[in-house]
Amino acid sequence: MIIGLDVGGTHTDVVLLDNHGLVNEIKVYTDSTDLFSTVLNGLRKITQDINPKLIKRVVLSTTLTTNFIVQGTLPEVGMIVSSGPGIDPMLFKTNGHYYPVSGSIDHRGRRVEAIDHDEVKSIGSKLRADGVRQLGIVGKFSARNPSHELEIRRILKGRFDDFFLGHRVSGNLNFQRRIATTYLNAAVYPIHKHFFQAVKKSLDQQGLKVPIHILKADGGTMNFESSIHFPGQTILSGPAASVMGATAYAPAEEDILVFDIGGTTTDMAILIDRAPLLDPVGIELGKYKTLIRALKTRSIGIGGDSVVRFKAGEIEIGPDRAGYAMAYGGTRPTPTDALAVMGKMTDCDRDKARKGLEPIASEMGISIEEAAQKIFDRTCCLILKAADKMVDQINSKPVYTVHELQEGYQVKPKKILVLGGPAPYFAEHLEKISEYTVTVIPSWKVANAIGAALARTTCEVTLFADTERGILTAPEEKFKKNISRDFTRDQAVQQAYELLKQKALQIGASSEDLEMEILEDQLFNMVRGFQTTGRNIRIKAQVKPGLIQRYKDVVEKLSLQSDS
Amino acid sequence: MLYAKKKTGLVFFPAFDWAIDPTHPEREERLLYTQDQVFEEGLFDIEGLTEFKPDPVTINDVNRIHFCVPDAWKVMTESHFISAGGAKTIGMAVLDKKVECGFALVRPPGHHAMRVVHGARGFCNVNIEAIMIEFLRAAYGIGKVAIVDTDCHHGDGTQDIYWHDPNTLFISIHQDGRTLYPGSGFTNELGGPNAVGTTLNIPLPPNTSDEGFLYAIENVVLPILDDFKPDIIINSAGQDNHYSDPITNMNFSARGYAELTSLLQADIAVLEGGYSIEGALPYVNTGIILAMAGLDYSNIREPDYDPDRIRQSSVVTAQIAEIGKIVLENWRNREKIEKQMKQGLKGKYSDRTRRIYYDTDGISEIQKERICICKDCGGALRIETSADTGAQALAVHIPIDACKICRNEGQRWFEEANSKDFHRAYLQNRPEDKYLEKNLSHK
Numbered sequence A: 001m002i003i004g005l006d007v008g009g010t011h012t013d014v015v016l017l018d019n020h021g022l023v024n025e026i027k028v029y030t031d032s033t034d035l036f037s038t039v040l041n042g043l044r045k046i047t048q049d050i051n052p053k054l055i056k057r058v059v060l061s062t063t064l065t066t067n068f069i070v071q072g073t074l075p076e077v078g079m080i081v082s083s084g085p086g087i088d089p090m091l092f093k094t095n096g097h098y099y100p101v102s103g104s105i106d107h108r109g110r111r112v113e114a115i116d117h118d119e120v121k122s123i124g125s126k127l128r129a130d131g132v133r134q135l136g137i138v139g140k141f142s143a144r145n146p147s148h149e150l151e152i153r154r155i156l157k158g159r160f161d162d163f164f165l166g167h168r169v170s171g172n173l174n175f176q177r178r179i180a181t182t183y184l185n186a187a188v189y190p191i192h193k194h195f196f197q198a199v200k201k202s203l204d205q206q207g208l209k210v211p212i213h214i215l216k217a218d219g220g221t222m223n224f225e226s227s228i229h230f231p232g233q234t235i236l237s238g239p240a241a242s243v244m245g246a247t248a249y250a251p252a253e254e255d256i257l258v259f260d261i262g263g264t265t266t267d268m269a270i271l272i273d274r275a276p277l278l279d280p281v282g283i284e285l286g287k288y289k290t291l292i293r294a295l296k297t298r299s300i301g302i303g304g305d306s307v308v309r310f311k312a313g314e315i316e317i318g319p320d321r322a323g324y325a326m327a328y329g330g331t332r333p334t335p336t337d338a339l340a341v342m343g344k345m346t347d348c349d350r351d352k353a354r355k356g357l358e359p360i361a362s363e364m365g366i367s368i369e370e371a372a373q374k375i376f377d378r379t380c381c382l383i384l385k386a387a388d389k390m391v392d393q394i395n396s397k398p399v400y401t402v403h404e405l406q407e408g409y410q411v412k413p414k415k416i417l418v419l420g421g422p423a424p425y426f427a428e429h430l431e432k433i434s435e436y437t438v439t440v441i442p443s444w445k446v447a448n449a450i451g452a453a454l455a456r457t458t459c460e461v462t463l464f465a466d467t468e469r470g471i472l473t474a475p476e477e478k479f480k481k482n483i484s485r486d487f488t489r490d491q492a493v494q495q496a497y498e499l500l501k502q503k504a505l506q507i508g509a510s511s512e513d514l515e516m517e518i519l520e521d522q523l524f525n526m527v528r529g530f531q532t533t534g535r536n537i538r539i540k541a542q543v544k545p546g547l548i549q550r551y552k553d554v555v556e557k558l559s560l561q562s563d564s
Numbered sequence B: 001m002l003y004a005k006k007k008t009g010l011v012f013f014p015a016f017d018w019a020i021d022p023t024h025p026e027r028e029e030r031l032l033y034t035q036d037q038v039f040e041e042g043l044f045d046i047e048g049l050t051e052f053k054p055d056p057v058t059i060n061d062v063n064r065i066h067f068c069v070p071d072a073w074k075v076m077t078e079s080h081f082i083s084a085g086g087a088k089t090i091g092m093a094v095l096d097k098k099v100e101c102g103f104a105l106v107r108p109p110g111h112h113a114m115r116v117v118h119g120a121r122g123f124c125n126v127n128i129e130a131i132m133i134e135f136l137r138a139a140y141g142i143g144k145v146a147i148v149d150t151d152c153h154h155g156d157g158t159q160d161i162y163w164h165d166p167n168t169l170f171i172s173i174h175q176d177g178r179t180l181y182p183g184s185g186f187t188n189e190l191g192g193p194n195a196v197g198t199t200l201n202i203p204l205p206p207n208t209s210d211e212g213f214l215y216a217i218e219n220v221v222l223p224i225l226d227d228f229k230p231d232i233i234i235n236s237a238g239q240d241n242h243y244s245d246p247i248t249n250m251n252f253s254a255r256g257y258a259e260l261t262s263l264l265q266a267d268i269a270v271l272e273g274g275y276s277i278e279g280a281l282p283y284v285n286t287g288i289i290l291a292m293a294g295l296d297y298s299n300i301r302e303p304d305y306d307p308d309r310i311r312q313s314s315v316v317t318a319q320i321a322e323i324g325k326i327v328l329e330n331w332r333n334r335e336k337i338e339k340q341m342k343q344g345l346k347g348k349y350s351d352r353t354r355r356i357y358y359d360t361d362g363i364s365e366i367q368k369e370r371i372c373i374c375k376d377c378g379g380a381l382r383i384e385t386s387a388d389t390g391a392q393a394l395a396v397h398i399p400i401d402a403c404k405i406c407r408n409e410g411q412r413w414f415e416e417a418n419s420k421d422f423h424r425a426y427l428q429n430r431p432e433d434k435y436l437e438k439n440l441s442h443k
């Protein structure tokens, strides 16, 4: 049996699945000031009367790291960045203890200027004196050559508790994002580690000695041990949980839009042939732009509890929320109240909802019923408009080859899968006013927890070959090898797959879930003078986000269960 | 986070799967390291900098400018449609006010492509700036345009296209044609009789460094632009003046390029040449993008940058001052020179015969050109072209602002073209935005 747990803003959903489908689903209240109790409470309740030996896997999706980052209550860490020429690195300053140092590496990983040891030592002393225990070290182009980052760590070895090196966070180029990502990893490290160690200890005491997997923003999982130094990957796993829940019900070989309609926001994502579309660069959270792999999602401030206003002849929905809908004891009219007036939602106070819509109706000079219809219609329209915009944006993403520009894949979804609290009420109308076929996901209330439970382990590797310099390297994987002049693209692809497999297994994948694919495969002949002097090969490979193989049948059974 | 002071658009189209041939300077690898630098510097994360996907140009966009012999499909590859489309996309973004300025970082380049195209010359097939400008004229009704070509090679294609257009000021700054391809671009090349002075050339001596370029911009180009008052300024931003460029002999630096960009304040920049793909382009392009966005570029530096090593001699400095003086004088006396030129002409036409060599494709062409002398418009233009490919054609251009007489004259030329003299006849009817072609061969 497996457990999936997804901490949400107000509720935490927990599911227990076995080979026959959903065994149990529960909701517990989220206490954002004590997530530890929330998680334990959820796990305790779902495992009641269950033999702990039967549980083989636990996947957790929490808001722990996200909350700390958004609230800006991160502990102090030190940052040393080596930039060289280019944009002033002070513009990328993440925190107080942030120090640019000398040293420079170019685009091919060649050293241009050495590290100044005395400079690094004196900054190290200053940071220590200030009580800094965690240190992030980031160099420009370290994804091509990490030697300067390693050198700085060597100089400061033993003087800090933990080091976080920029080249380990991603194989992608983007100095500013590498700095932000490394900083976030260093800053949330103690919180993340402490939290999950406590969860693990507590589960051990209950006799639940299973590996804990943690859901990442890309809709994949990693085991707790691997997450310790990369806790940043766990931010914004909530939306990923819902999207992975939706993949369970998505038809193959089609483009699908997923809407997670909540109280405050509607989150959107896209599935192509049951795999979620990933963001090409990385998560943006608050003021931080990162290299953290994530699903391509769009969040708009329109949900069931968004405040409704009538302004300058137009109905406005959100983006703010002022507690519950009036039908549930709130103070401001919302789309939920419109649904209540229309008689679609019944387990609430319809009179209060009517009262809420009354001022808007009278301002519009129409009946309350008509106003309710108009508000609901407007809400659906705005959500669809945002979806169109997201699809447009994806299709207008620049490409860099003639081939891609001519033949590049265009996303054209014809179906929408909806989940989240008010999902069933919206589905019908969304379909009515659009060209889409709209379906409510079975088990739509806990699809997010099911998504977490069934998500497979994912990861990515970036490999770079430069036969002129005789170097094959994947700094993120601590991999470097000398190669000969005749090293080929096929060999590079082979090597990338090998590294990817190793990495996936190490971070918790089972061998049957290694659905690997090549994301990027480029070869350039390097010509100097009029002579070909080498090849420049770039390969990026990933384990595709998706659901674990062993529970493939579960998905079908889930759909059947919810029909009955 | 970085915020652009000026909202800037960028089309980046490195055409990673296109080359003239595998070891040609214009090959797949050309913008690879620029991409690395631009990505690593995080330029696409700058708030207020927007990347646009290029929309390929249409055949009509090409025919508005070029007489492609036999047709556009034969002289262009898909990559040319996209590269020109990149320029057009940026032009539209600027005129739609989505951004204040923009840079088309695209390849292949275009400034050696002339009005008549039999093939590629100087790595160029079609003139991507001209295609953009004439699209903007047709779609947005812009009038006066200034093009400042800062590529190391004389922009002879652009000069040819705008030779007779008094509404387009073309200024080319380049290495002296006596020392570099294409061997033209001297101070006495000033435009046709209807447009004297709206073509200007600033040939600089070899080994000119930042000092000399920036002197020419500040003391020659900027005062002339102030005078001309264009609606829009285009920079043909070639990067082969760099001290590390393998096919030229100049000493310009990345920071110099950024300063030039900052001084010029072009609305639209379009990449032209530049073949020091590792030593220059990554840094020059980063500098140009930052300068366009109004951001600090003072810390942009090539790994081997040494200002003392590339400093220009006092002889060069003096030569540049002298050239600048001549150019300014020509500009100020342009009406007088035009009068003198017209006095020397008999009848209502001005004729010239030219030999044009397409070095990239190895084609030789002879052009017999005739322009109507007109004080009311740019003048109807006819070009009889024959190439050693066997092609013989008549090309007639009626300018966008053509007077009635010139319209009729152009129409008549086109209609009277016969199979005895030509295989094909083409008409560019700019006032009606119509492009006609007659196939006269009876094979």
Ligand SMILES: [Zn+2]
Residues within 6 Å of the ligand: B151, B152, B153, B238, B240, B272, B273, B274
């Ligand atoms: Zn050039």
Ligand SMILES: [Zn+2]
Residues within 6 Å of the ligand: B372, B374, B375, B376, B377, B378, B379, B380, B402, B403, B404, B405, B406, B407
């Ligand atoms: Zn006329």
